[in-house]
Structures are given as C-alpha cells and as structure tokens.
Amino acid sequence: MSNVPLYRAQLPQLRGVPMLADGGMETTLIFHDGLELPLFASFTLLESAAGKAALLRYFESYIEVARKHGAGLILESATWRANPDWAAQLGYDAEGLARIDREAIELLAGLRAEHADDVSPIVISGCVGPQGDGYSPAETMSSERAEAYHAPQIATFATTAADMVGAITMTYAEEAIGVTRAARAHEMPVAISFTVETDGCLPSGQSLGDAIAQVDRETAGGPEYYMINCAHPDHFEDALEAGSPWLERIRGVRANASRLSHAELDEATELDSGDADELAAAYARLQRRLPGFCVAGGCCGTDERHIDAIAGTWLPTMAGKAVR
Secondary structure: OOOOOOOOOOOHHHHOOOEEEOOOHHHHHHHHOOOOOHHHOHHHHHHOHHHHHHHHHHHHHHHHHHHHHOOEEEEEOOOOOOOHHHHHOOOOOHHHHHHHHHHHHHHHHHHHHHOOOOOOOEEEEEEEOOOOOOOOOOOOOOHHHHHHHHHHHHHHHHOOOOOEEEEEEEOOHHHHHHHHHHHHHOOOOEEEEEEOOOOOEOOOOOEHHHHHHHHHHHHOOOOOEEEEEOOOHHHHHHHOOOOOHHHHHEEEEEEOOOOOOHHHHHHOOOOOOOOHHHHHHHHHHHHHHOOOOOEEEEOOOOOHHHHHHHHHHHHHHHOOOOOO
16 A cells, blocks of 8 residues: 555645644755755665665654654655756756656655554655746746646656645746646646745745735646745744735745845855744744644754654644634
8 A cells, every 4th residue: 555645635734634744854964964965956865775764764753753743744755856957967867757756755655654553644745846946036937838847747746656746945936837737637736835035025026925826816726725935934924914815825834944045045054953942933823824724844954853843832733723
C-alpha cells in the first residue's frame, strides 16, 4: 500500500484536521547539516545513499514532532527545484526529472508506511517550485505557458503515491494559475502558497487578496486552499483585514523565523533562525485572523525546533474548532 495515494480523494486538512509541515528544508540541510546543495536543489540528494539518508533524517525529525503533539503531518517532497530551468543547469533532462520526482515520492511513501502507527494522517505532497527565483519574478510566464511548463512534473506526481500538489513560493498569479490548471487536468488536489514581501504583497506587487481572487476567478476556484510562505508573520499580518472573504481560502502558513527582507536574506552569509517561541506566538495570533488555518509549517531558517514550538502554542488554539 506504500505506493498508493491515501488522501487524494479527501484531504484531511479540508476538514480542518490540524496538520504540521516541515520547516526550511534547504536552509536546514545546508546550514545545520553542512551539505552542499547546488542551486539550492535538495533533489540532488536522491542520487546517493548518503543523500537519501540525510533526507530521511530530516523528515523523521518532523515525524517525531507530529507524534509528540498528536498532530497530522504533510510531507513535502524534495522537488522544489525539480523543473526544467533549474534542473537543466545540473544536467537533467525530462526523463531524469521524471525519475527524480518518482523517487522523491517513493521515499516519502516508505516513511508513511513505516510510521503509520505513530502519526496519522500523513499526507504526501508533490512539491512544485517556481520556474525562476522564489523571491523575485524577474521573468514571468503567461498562465498558458505556465500550465504547459509545470504539467510534466504534475503528470508524474499523478502516477505516484502523492496525495496532492503543493506549489511553494509562487511569486505571481499567472504561474499559480498555470500550476492549478495543470493539477486539475491530472485530477490532483493542489494548494497554492504565495511568497509575500515585507509589505504583505507578492513580489509582483499584487496584493495577496487580489492574487487569490485572480487565481480563483481564472481557475473556477481550482486550488483546494492557499498558503502564505517565506515571510515573517510581521510582514503580512496587517494585510489580513478582518472580514475579507478571501481569508477563508487560506488554510496554511509556512513563515520565516527571520524578519529580514528577501533582499537581505539573499545577501546573508549566516542563517538567521529568529526566535522560535516568538514565531509560535505569532502563529497563535494568526489563528484568530484566519478562520480556516489548519496547516502550520516553516520556511527559510526554521527547523524542527520551530515546528515543535509552533505545535505547542498553536495546536491548543485549535481545540474546540469545528471540523469542516
């Protein structure tokens, strides 16, 4: 059963089941584990036994946090950079990318089977990253081109145990629209996670609310839900205006521990891990602003310590909330 999707027909987070997610995979592997990830591409670790062992240790640390707190867990595949533009620089062709995508999901499926008695539910998400930089949309695609660009990776995920597609660090609406259309064409549930700047807007300059409205409008409400990632809560909390209907579409947050801007993070030579307890308190505040918030993970600079602190502070705010 390890290679069969378990939750593709009904994701538990759509019923409000509290789910944890991992933190900043690449920053953890580079700065804490001392690994070399060319072009920030964690999928390259799948090419060696030692690399796979490092990924297993990484994911197992979050399985332990979820077990400790009695929460569900979303395992996001190490495929954020596994698209044609980035992978071509590392010598991968289309066949090589498809192999990597399958192996990334197989690794997670094995973990789910191994830990099924300890943590439930465990949802497997095939991670789709942006064509370009996750901080800046220097080059953009039309929604039609984005659909064609991301379709091969999503088509591969559809043949695996992946329960869903997670589009992480989307910087502009058109690429998110393309990913959504490709996912729907292959009958894959999809969550869109937007990167925001210190002003709470996307790197494209569009407001978060307008981006969500545009994607929903042009895909007939295609995403199962939206997330916010790669920014400190201080950067976007004020943009979550009470009463805005689009807030109900946001079910997840994967925030940075650092308050640095993306430009400052790009130039940083040391990891800014921020304050885990302070970040956890911010997640509890966000729960009051986001009625559907039930997926909590991290992004740049966060690790299992941050998710442990978030779980300890945020999960109690979920008590008594209706499961929808």
